[in-house]
Amino acid sequence: MQQSAEASRRIAALSAQLHPPGLQMQGIPPLRLENCRAKGGAPGFKVAILGAAGGIGQPLSLLMKMNPLVSVLHLYDVVNSPGVTADVSHMDTGAVVRGFLGAPQLENALTGMDIVIIPAGVPRKPGMTRDDLFKINAGIVRTLCEGVAKCCPNAIVNLISNPVNSTVPIAAEVFKKAGTYDPKRLLGVTTLDVVRANTFVAEVLGMDPREVDVPVIGGHSGITILPLLSQVKPASSFTSEEIDYLTNRIQNGGTEVVEAKAGTGSATLSMAYAAAKFANSCLRGLKGDAGVVECAFVASQVTELPFFATKVRLGRGGAEEIFPIGPLNEYERVGLEKAKKELAGSIEKGVSFIRK
Numbered sequence: 001m002q003q004s005a006e007a008s009r010r011i012a013a014l015s016a017q018l019h020p021p022g023l024q025m026q027g028i029p030p031l032r033l034e035n036c037r038a039k040g041g042a043p044g045f046k047v048a049i050l051g052a053a054g055g056i057g058q059p060l061s062l063l064m065k066m067n068p069l070v071s072v073l074h075l076y077d078v079v080n081s082p083g084v085t086a087d088v089s090h091m092d093t094g095a096v097v098r099g100f101l102g103a104p105q106l107e108n109a110l111t112g113m114d115i116v117i118i119p120a121g122v123p124r125k126p127g128m129t130r131d132d133l134f135k136i137n138a139g140i141v142r143t144l145c146e147g148v149a150k151c152c153p154n155a156i157v158n159l160i161s162n163p164v165n166s167t168v169p170i171a172a173e174v175f176k177k178a179g180t181y182d183p184k185r186l187l188g189v190t191t192l193d194v195v196r197a198n199t200f201v202a203e204v205l206g207m208d209p210r211e212v213d214v215p216v217i218g219g220h221s222g223i224t225i226l227p228l229l230s231q232v233k234p235a236s237s238f239t240s241e242e243i244d245y246l247t248n249r250i251q252n253g254g255t256e257v258v259e260a261k262a263g264t265g266s267a268t269l270s271m272a273y274a275a276a277k278f279a280n281s282c283l284r285g286l287k288g289d290a291g292v293v294e295c296a297f298v299a300s301q302v303t304e305l306p307f308f309a310t311k312v313r314l315g316r317g318g319a320e321e322i323f324p325i326g327p328l329n330e331y332e333r334v335g336l337e338k339a340k341k342e343l344a345g346s347i348e349k350g351v352s353f354i355r356k
């Protein structure tokens with residue numbers, strides 16, 4: 001029977017995946033696709049991780065491979081993605097894993113994706129601020145988002161690369177330029193701030209962190225990270241000493257890890273956990289689950305700023321509802337004014353990087 005050019009191309013690509021370079025080097029003979037009985041792949045969503053070979057990317061790839069809502073997992077990086085892909089692909093979970101290496105393979109990595117998670121970019125060293133990463137990471141995020149706009153304009157983007165307060169506005173401008181911008185589908189990942197806040201508050205209260213819910217609003221850097229201790233669930237009261245301690249610890253959690261790692265990077269394992277938690281909520285929203293709520297840094301009208309992190313409800317279209325900040329005490333009101341001042345500059349810096 002005559003095969004179309006497209007069918008031949010697809011069979012060649014699939015055969016290459018069944019016979020990755022590692023096997024070729026060992027002289028293991030290829031399995032002919034037509035002789036393969038495996039159907040492969042559970043029903044579910046297609047997820048790409050850009051920066052999959054990095055400190056966050058590797059454990060995040062592992063966690064997403066374990067997620068039963070994922071049917072296809074694309075792992076893209078500019079280095080080492082074949083190794084990470086070969087490794088993760090041996091896990092006996094449902095998702096089919098494919099690896100993509102370097103700029104020429106970015107478009108294949110992105111085509112058809114439902115969710116794109118971006119932890120690509122350089123991390124901090126001691127003494128640096130997240131804004132010090134702007135010079136390198138702004139360009140990386142721009143290029144990757146141009147790929148998203150071209151190849152999977154309807155995907156939900158989970159942006160992790162720092163400085164999040166500027167990279168999310170950069171991504172928005174790239175999508176606007178391409179005519180694909182849907183604010184509901186662009187989400188800056190601030191889940192690590194919530195994860196830390198739940199942990200530290202639970203420690204103070206002597207509770208299980210899984211039973212604590214601390215809203216963290218604003219942005220993802222220093223004083224823009226604003227935990228709302230007056231809204232902790234279950235309702236709890238704190239001394240002013242506890243409020244100072246918890247606010248400082250949550251705002252400086254990233255720096256605590258950067259200093260402990262002493263020049264070898266920033267949070268990777270807790271971040272992979274947080275990113276996997278957030279992506280799972282996005283997947284549940286896509287699936288149509290009701291009442292899925294997370295904090296995220298999104299386009300927002302809850303303040304005068306164009307972007308702001310608050311609780312959002314995740315649905316089939318992404319962040320379908322953005323919740324208001326809610327009642328604040330005086331300590332939080334002061335914190336909010338300081339956070340907004342710093343955030344305004346970071347957002348403007350991101351916007352003008354693309355508009356310049």
Ligand SMILES: NC(=O)c1ccc[n+]([C@@H]2O[C@H](COP(=O)([O-])OP(=O)(O)OC[C@H]3O[C@@H](n4cnc5c(N)ncnc54)[C@H](O)[C@@H]3O)[C@@H](O)[C@H]2O)c1
Binds near residue numbers: 053078119163193267
């Ligand atoms: N949002 C958050 O809460 C949060 C938390 C922790 C870290 N981060 C940020 O996440 C980023 C990554 O941190 P990490 O510890 O994984 O760093 P890392 O250096 O270990 O890994 C980054 C990966 O990105 C890859 N990369 C670089 N340029 C790329 C490109 N153009 N396309 C695809 N991949 C590319 C690198 O090859 C590397 O594998 C940093 O910017 C860090 O500040 C954010």
Ligand SMILES: O=C(O)C[C@H](O)C(=O)O
Binds near residue numbers: 267
């Ligand atoms: O602190 C960093 O640079 C990484 C990340 O933003 C974090 O909060 O851990």
